[in-house]
Amino acid sequence: MVFEDLKTFVAVARNGSFARAAADLCVAQSALSKRVRRLETRLGTALLERRARGVVLTAVGQAFLVRAQRLVDELLDLERNLSSFVQLPTGKVCVALPQRTCGLLAPPVIERCRRELPLVDVQVLEGTNANVHGWLMRGEADLAMTYNADLGAGFSVEPFLVEPLYLFASADVVEAQFGRPVPECCALADLATLPLILPRKPDVVRVLIDRLAAGQGLRPNIIYETDGINVIYGLLKRGMGVTVFSRSTTWSEAVESEHVVAIPFASPLVNWKMYLVRARKNSGAAAIDRVNEIVKQELELLLDNGSWPNARRIVSEAASRP
Known part of the structure; x- marks a missing residue:
């Protein structure tokens, strides 16, 4: 069974159409259709029902999706975390930032990562705080800055700064x-x-x-x-x-x-606190560790040089939450 076929099936099922999955994966729609048909041929049964406005899962497809999603997630985690076994960090690291923070923090972080981590593909996701929370919950972000500390035991949450409104x-x-x-x-x-x-x-x-x-x-x-x-x-x-x-x-x-x-x-x-968050399942991955340190250092520089007016570092609460 080909991993790309599994990954494509999961993407099409989650998006509800080949067109949206093609946009997400940056792959031609015709190529995705061939991959899914190859998977269906190997399994000997239809997984998707093609309709004019998208696709729906068959009964077999619904059952298969649960296992396929788990396999795809595990293989992607394995691929990313292999960077912890090499001297020079490699792989993709996704950093989620709220809109209010992105303009200040993203440019220096991206600049340093390109200079110091040439083999790491750093992707910045920008959105509302609700978007950031969703990316974390779905495992689409490895690191994040967020105003929400209630994320559960699967995340390390460090209170970083407080800012008056x-x-x-x-x-x-x-x-x-x-x-x-x-x-x-x-x-x-x-x-x-x-x-x-x-x-x-x-x-x-x-x-x-x-x-x-x-x-x-x-x-x-x-x-x-x-x-x-x-x-x-x-x-x-x-x-x-x-x-x-x-x-x-x-x-x-x-x-x-x-x-x-x-x-x-x-x-x-009348103030808010900002937290630096990372998923515990990625603990020890060299690329994520390095990007995490760069984010922290750039945050400190922004506070020290006055680029973040009136914000102050939370020192007494700097330990990660359990």
């Missing part, structure tokens, strides 16, 4: 809402009156705002929900509302360009 808005909106020039700080009670534009749950900012407001007996005045940072930024520039974020990347640049103002909260509770 700010209220962002155009100066005109702030003056109209507060009835005076931009204040030095704002209170949690202001969340009940200000027109908030926030991400949807389970985004870390949204969950935090809901929790803090509930603790004050308040209901946040959310006028619009979107997970798109560029959408939020565009709405703020048009004076349509305010939002809550850290002063990293997009928002720091926006303040410097004077498109928006950043107002700190009086309460120190």
Whole structure:
């Protein structure tokens, strides 16, 4: 039985179509179809039912998929972890980063990995915190930076930094809402009156705002929900509302360009923690170990040189969680 045939069958079954699987694997659709038919011929039975809008698993295909998925995962892990037995790390390492972090961290990490680990293919996955969580759970990411520490026993989770959050808005909106020039700080009670534009749950900012407001007996005045940072930024520039974020990347640049103002909260509770995560099953893989160290070192440099405004390293909690 050919491994590529098994891998192709799993990809087609998970995607529900040959076209989407071909895009994921970067292989021609006709080649995937030949591989699946070769596998079906070897097994002597149909695994997929071809339809106009995709494919569905046959009864035999459903049973076979469970075993095939396990075999493919184990062989891919074996292939990646062989790098631990060679002096020069090799293989592919996937690093998942939230959108708010990617612009700061990804460029220096990729630059160093290309220079120091020429045989390691480092792939950066950028998405929402929910995307990062999904990539970790599905085994698609070896390392990640995330705001979510509840990942289970299969992961090593190291609290790395804490960062205060700010209220962002155009100066005109702030003056109209507060009835005076931009204040030095704002209170949690202001969340009940200000027109908030926030991400949807389970985004870390949204969950935090809901929790803090509930603790004050308040209901946040959310006028619009979107997970798109560029959408939020565009709405703020048009004076349509305010939002809550850290002063990293997009928002720091926006303040410097004077498109928006950043107002700190009086309460120190308005902050988020960021965690460095790796899957325990990949423990000891040389390539992943080296990329993990590079990520840590670049994070430290960002904190030391002030590129991550107001963020600070969590020293007392730096041990990995069990």
